Amino acid sequence: NAGVTQTPKFQVLKTGQSMTLQCAQDMNHEYMSWYRQDPGMGLRLIHYSVGAGITDQGEVPNGYNVSRSTTEDFPLRLLSAAPSQTSVYFCASRSGFGSYNEQFFGPGTRLTVL
Amino acid sequence: AQSVTQPDIHITVSEGASLELRCNYSYGATPYLFWYVQSPGQGLQLLLKYFSGDTLVQGIKGFEAEFKRSQSSFNLRKPSVHWSDAAEYFCAVGTLTGGGNKLTFGTGTQLKVEL
Numbered sequence A: 001n002a003g004v005t006q007t008p009k010f011q012v013l014k015t016g017q018s019m020t021l022q023c024a025q026d027m028n029h030e031y032m033s034w035y036r037q038d039p040g041m042g043l044r045l046i047h048y049s050v051g052a053g054i055t056d057q058g059e060v061p062n063g064y065n066v067s068r069s070t071t072e073d074f075p076l077r078l079l080s081a082a083p084s085q086t087s088v089y090f091c092a093s094r095s096g097f098g099s100y101n102e103q104f105f106g107p108g109t110r111l112t113v114l
Numbered sequence B: 001a002q003s004v005t006q007p008d009i010h011i012t013v014s015e016g017a018s019l020e021l022r023c024n025y026s027y028g029a030t031p032y033l034f035w036y037v038q039s040p041g042q043g044l045q046l047l048l049k050y051f052s053g054d055t056l057v058q059g060i061k062g063f064e065a066e067f068k069r070s071q072s073s074f075n076l077r078k079p080s081v082h083w084s085d086a087a088e089y090f091c092a093v094g095t096l097t098g099g100g101n102k103l104t105f106g107t108g109t110q111l112k113v114e115l
Helices: none
Strands: A004-007 A010-011 A021-027 A031-038 A042-052 A054-057 A064-066 A076-078 A087-094 A109-113 B003-005 B010-014 B019-022 B022-024 B032-038 B044-052 B055-056 B062-069 B075-078 B088-097 B102-105 B109-114
Touching: A010 A021, A010 A076, A021 A031, A021 A087, A021 B019, A042 A064, A042 B102, A109 B062, B003 B088, B003 B102, B010 B019, B019 B109, B022 B075, B032 B075, B044 B062, B044 B075, B075 B088
Parallel strands: A010 A109, B010 B109
Antiparallel strands: A004 A021, A021 A076, A031 A042, A031 A087, A042 A054, A064 A076, A087 A109, B003 B022, B019 B075, B032 B044, B032 B088, B055 B062, B062 B075, B088 B102, B088 B109
């Protein structure tokens, strides 16, 4: 049981490039989400999904796209990277739609946009 | 909208001393409250959570937190700090908006432990 995995661990992009951050979980969790962590700002929710085929925006969705074609995977796409998207990105998952089970976090992806 | 305030950005304590990290929340309904810990270069690990019932909750690694509705607080405590407790600590409030829970995090408190 690997839990929540994220790839890559580190990434450097140039402004305007696109990329996809991968997130996978093997716990059959319905709920998955993406956060970004910036110094002095805690974690902020980007997008979340309550199940395959269902996604919604969080607090800071601009510049990011998501899709959820399977229960296991929840990729985050940056269409045209900007320096403001330099951050550490965390994926999380939990079970129990509508309840408050613990969210499990991945190890993070550190992204730098030059 | 809900919000979380962690007024202390940095705290330094001596090993063996007691610890209290402050957390204040703003939320119109009964809050679901969490404390997470993040070691350097790692993801977040849940320390403890409060949903209802006993206002003093016990967590992992010897941590506890007390929910005080009148003060809108959920402070984290540990009687005796170990050097391995040095990390960043996040308080969060959860909501059930849209059928799924969303976590709103505080800005974190960086704990340094002096030997």
